[in-house]
Amino acid sequence: MSRVEDETELNPDGSYDATARVVDPVGDEEERRFEVALRPKRLADFPGQPRVRDQLGLLLEAARRRQRPPDHVLLSGPPGLGKTSLAMIIAAELEQPIRITSGPAIQHAGDLAAILSSLAEGEVLFVDEIHRMARPAEEMLYLAMEDFRVDVVVGKGPGATAIPLELPPFTVVGATTRSGLLPAPLRDRFGFTGHLDFYSAFDLAQILTRNATLLGIDATHQGIAEIAGRSRGTPRIANRLLRRVRDYAQVHGSGVLDLDAARAALALFDVDQSGLDRLDRAVLEALCRRFGGGPVGLSTLAVAVGEEPDTVETVAEPYLVREGYLVRTPRGRAAAALAWTHLGLTAPPTAAGGAIPLPLDDDGVSGRFGD
Structure with a gap:
């Protein structure tokens, strides 16, 4: 719902301004308060992820005893598992402010330099989707994370001068859903890497x-x-x-x-007993009913379900593969035996995930494992 003014201001000639106005939403404020209230404030209140929680607890306690900022932290894992909440908890445990930004928002080295130069000692810099940061900004972040220094280039061409700018010690907390896309030099500068798994x-x-x-x-x-x-x-x-x-x-x-x-x-809301939603079932239906179980290419499968390939690959595939409904092969995506069962169909003998007979010798003994 939006707040709409009842009265229209008239111009001196009797006309009125028909330009669309931007009004402040009033319904979203309550949702934002709920989001803030639902986030745990301390590490002890963070549910699940016991290994990452214990490792982070050790890292933060040691930093508090040394009275120095902890090593830089990289949090990886699928979306929605609590990476942002953990970053805020790290700042709360250290009793330090947190500066929040994202990789896509940092497209130039100057953008990152402006953020780094305004950090206070001990402050936490949280970079969400850090793997999407522009390459020039990544190279500047290398130096800042390791030596707490950035080189600000003034001028252009032969007359350009690099002015070193010292930074106070701070902690970078990076979050990524695709850690494999992080360059090795950036990944190696994180002193701690925690991978978040799905919850029970x-x-x-x-x-x-x-x-x-x-x-x-x-x-x-x-x-x-x-x-x-x-x-x-x-x-x-x-x-x-x-x-x-x-x-x-x-x-x-x-x-x-x-x-x-x-x-x-x-x-x-189209969420079935196994947690599959409309897109998940559409992918399985297309694989089993239209393509005979596959394998089929990602682009063709995306066209069949009316979605973009990135949507199928990043939204539907991770859960379907993890639960055993879908198999990714060199020739494309194939439906596992569980997918056929979930749709109430009979899986063919060649369905992925079914029993695959071993090659046998003439005497009926497995040629691979026989004595």
Whole structure:
């Protein structure tokens, strides 16, 4: 909803200005407050990821005892697992301010120099999607992370002069969903690298229970468990489904987020028992029904489902491959036996993931493993 003025200001000649006005939204402020409230503030409150949490705890405690900023931290993993939350927790644990930016926003070395030159001692610089930073800015960041210095170039051509600018010690926290795209020189300058894995249904249920309390949602354990089991191991998806089920319970139910409300709401929003959404099922349907299980190229598969290849590759594929529905082969994407079963179809004997007989010798003994 937007705030719209009821009265129109008339010009002296009796006409009015028909130019479209930009008005401030009033409904998004509540959503932003919810987002802030749902983020854990301390490392002890961060659910799941026990190994990364313990490793970070050791790193931060040692830095506090030395009274120096910790090593630079790189957080990698699929979207929605808590990389931004961990960056904010690092700053909170160090009791230091945090400066937030993103790789796509830093396209020139001058952009990065302006940010670095304004950092205070001990401050945390969080760079989201750091693998998308422009190459000139990456090269400047190398020197800044290692020597806490940047060279500012003044002038152009033969008369250009590089002026070294000393920086106070600070900590860079980088987040990336594709760590393989990071240049080796940049990746090696991070003293700690933590990889975030998908969450278990138990951890997601704990997250949802906590967030339901913060949002004032009356929820049952069965309703929470139903949402957790369909959230694909991702807290961001779990929180989004929690809000949609809350909406359904308030509009069509008794206001209580119970098992019936969760199942009805998730069916309405096309999230099935396995957590597959419309795009996931469209990919499997195209593979099994149109292409006989594949293999089929990514571009052809994307056209068949009406999406861009990047969308299929980055949104649908990771979960489908991880859960065993899809196989990536040198010749393209192929449907695994589980995909056929999920769609209620009979998998052919050659379906990926099915039993593959070993070559046998004449005596019926495996030629590879026989004595």
